Amino acid sequence: MTSKQRNLILAIAAIALALVVMAFARPVLGQFWFGMFILSGIFVILALGLNLINGFTGLFSLGHAGFMAVGAYTVAICTLPPDAKKQNFFLEPMNPILFAIQTPFWVALILATVMAGLLAWLIAIPALRLRDDYLAIATLGFGEIIRVVFSNTQSITNGAQGLIRIPTETSVWWSWGVALLMIVFMVRLVGSSFGRSLKAIREDEVAAEAMGINLYRTKITSFVIGSAMAGLGGGLLAGFLGSIDPKMFNFLYTFNIVLIIVLGGLGSISGSVIAAVVITFGMEWLRFLDGSMEAFGYRISGVPGLRMVVFSALLLAVVLFWREGLMGKNELTPEYLSKRFGRRKKVAVASASTTDAVAETPTPSRSDEELDEEANHA
Template sequence: MVTAMRTMKEKTRRDLTLTVLFVIFVAILLQVANVKFDSYQKQVLSLMAIYGIMAVSLNLVNGITGVFSLGHAGFILLGAYTSALLTIPPEQKAMIFIIEPAHPFIANLHTDFFTATIVAGGISALGAFIIGFPVLRLSGDYLAIASLGFSEVLRILALNLQSITNGSLGLKGIPNHTNIWWSWGWLLVTVLFIVSLVKSSYGRALLAIRENPIAAEAMGINVFKHTLLSFVISAFFAGVSGSLYAHWLTTIDPRITTFGPVLTYYVLIMVVLGGLGSVSGSIIGAILFAFLMEWLRMFEQPFTLFGRQYPAIQGMRMLVLSVLFVVTMIVWKRGLFGRAEITWDGIRKLMKKFRRSGSR
């Protein structure tokens, strides 16, 4: 018993060391990329991490708590607008709010990027707290539609609150703060936070709710409180990703294709591709999605295939991705990882298997 505990402890310590080494390794890779890559490639690399944060945070609600929310785009929008209003310098604001001058409170706000991102997360979390009260009392499909509805309401507000959001003109000239370090750094924070949450007693409760809410309630878990908690935490990181996204795009507007349900669908595709319920799956799904999005861009310019010239096809990326999405759901139901995670134990086992088959 004691030895078993010791080996357990040793194992956790070894895994921790491996994790730290892995993070350092990724950091070195990113530094190399930062030096060697051109600015377009660096942009894509940042986008991967931003998508990663969106996917991991959606996965907390949809995959781990098992509550099917479709309101992610709303929280991303809330974060994006909050932080953009905080970082755009007052002189710039005076220039972009042409139809109606900005509300005096907003016109003079100015903070640095880090504070703006934290505030963005906070406002999104607050929004989730308020929206969560009615929405999380529903279940299943109704919850999905109601959360989608609320994210649309937020978008309609952004479209019409002229003196706060500049309406349909959107916000232009957001400083281009998001770089590889900010985005990957926040991804690390998100993953650390959500993984430790899942491993804590709260996380166990969330998993119990996913498996069977009624049984969980019977075991003394306050289902509503726990789902609300996961909803709020998810919204916080959605807000953070929104802030990073706004400072990556540098222009945001409330069109249906920017912050509408389409964005929620994107994030859903990432999570489903990676495996609903798996944090590592969500990250890999996000990276894959960002890569495909950029790679498929070649179809939206004139391209050659098998020696023949074709004209550019508008919207081809979405078509390919939506087909991939539907096919994943039908044929390959569990995505890349299912609910499994990449763990050091898993890698060790895999390596052992390789070695054995190699020596044979």
Template sequence: MKDKNRFNNISLIIIVATIVGLFIANRTLDDYKLRIINLCGIYITLGLSMNLINGFTGLFSLGHAGFMAIGAYTVAILTMPVPMKEMNFFMKPMVPFLANLEWSFLPALLMAGIMAGIFGFLIGAPVLRLTDDYLAIATLGFAEIIRVVFTNTQSITNGALGLKGIPNNTNVWWSWGIGLLTIGFMVFLMDGSYGKAFKAIREDEIAARSMGINLFKHKVMSFTFGSFLAGIGGGLLAALLGTIDPNMFRITLTFNILLIVVLGGLGSIKGSVISAIIVTVMMEALRFLDESINLGFVQLKGVPGMRMVVFSIILMVVVIFRKEGLLKES
């Protein structure tokens, strides 16, 4: 009881310190640094959503980019002003029932999560009967199907041209507010009976079934929750960037989130949070590796994509020498 009270006090102090820090940052930092802080909050939500599926439940899913795309396009279509939709859909008019819709940000964000969750349920019901590599291939294929469909539905998503002029509703309060709510949800879920069932399935499916746990029900539930959170994260990202297109949601986006999960530790809430912040900041800090570097006596030519090579090497080192990630399972 004493340890629980201490944990609650520490958590409260961290939350208060985070809010104070965000308030100061929002007042003092420039737009570029605020964007990085926003991305940190968004990737906390995305990292935890994938950790719920891959880390806590033990499923090997690679379809996160597809659910993010669903959330991003849902928010974009629902929040864009009608005149802006007319400007975007100049090649082919938008379907009438979407052309005149204009929602506020919160309902659109919730709808983004619901739409991604529905697709997660519909995809998860048949696909989650597969295991390991077969599940990974199936979910990866789903993500690519979504991207191709969005590329070819000109009257709904504007096809390969993408959507521009999306209202920039995401700020530090939205991104980090959703991030903190996601952390709270994950802690609550993992401390409950469903969380224990997820972990039991991860450790040994046969033992979990013998204990009376419905494997299919809990796998679909985990996949649906993770998809819902991925849709929320995609919606926040769209409202931060102000422009999206199908090429944003390639497999590399899923691997970026998987990098956060693996570095932070599979099944670790604290690890995913810390890793999301570190990876997001380092992605920007190491951007100089992609550009030419002048050392005074010699000039080194930049190699596009070099920072991703550095992250790949870091990931290999972590997998080889510290399989549990930065922090052990919570």
């Protein structure tokens, strides 16, 4: 069996295992943690999109929350029924063209992805002529501009009041089903010639340009794809929460996603998936620290914000001991697992073999002439 065939079988087995987990997650986790499981799938999509831009291409974008807002509002406007639109837009009537729009959820997700990608393309044309910190500041500014515009377009987004009664169509099959599709898409993209061009730009732009890679066009394509994935994740988030407002999509949301990809490893698909799940569940699991609790017979009053302090300390420890994140630039493949966990076994076997070889080495015998010479000296 070739390595390609083995990898294909393992990929099919992993997808089948994921489908089984999705089918039995609700009775096993319970209602609350099942919701966190759905939310973690959305964060996987968002993290993969930002990792494509920051991790694989080497850009520094901080405008992810703005593209999430575009996707979320697109899905909300397209799926809201007419009576819900009337209830939302009580201060100022909704735009008649938007009021007449009502599409199925899957059509709204496609429109959300396309709208976020188009806006990213318009922003990328001027912004990607910048580099490093200047690019980060520019994308952060564009993200805030999107949020402010949504806060003041009363007849389109209902302004600062936000939108409620959005149909909650995002199920575990939508969340993790789309996440699995995005994982497969990212694996194929990174393994293609385009993915190798992205890595070449990340490592050395001068050398990549000397090899004939069009830096500007490749960067724009990467930025558009990653931002379109952010719009897709934002649309799923709107369908999960059922209500949105512009304050949700401030720059702190982008930093949460940056935290995921840094913890998982810049340039690692597996790292983004693992970190998205760990952070989503970990943030909620540590929530008990904010409330009062009893330990060793003593009741300790809750300290608001203690959860974030402990979580930040844990993340700091991870960053100190794993400077490139949990996975670095590696992927969770059989080769990586055997290299990672089989190293100690190989070292132990090698040490034992060396010890046996030394023990079995015969001691050289001395000749009769050498013995007679030692006797004469004595």
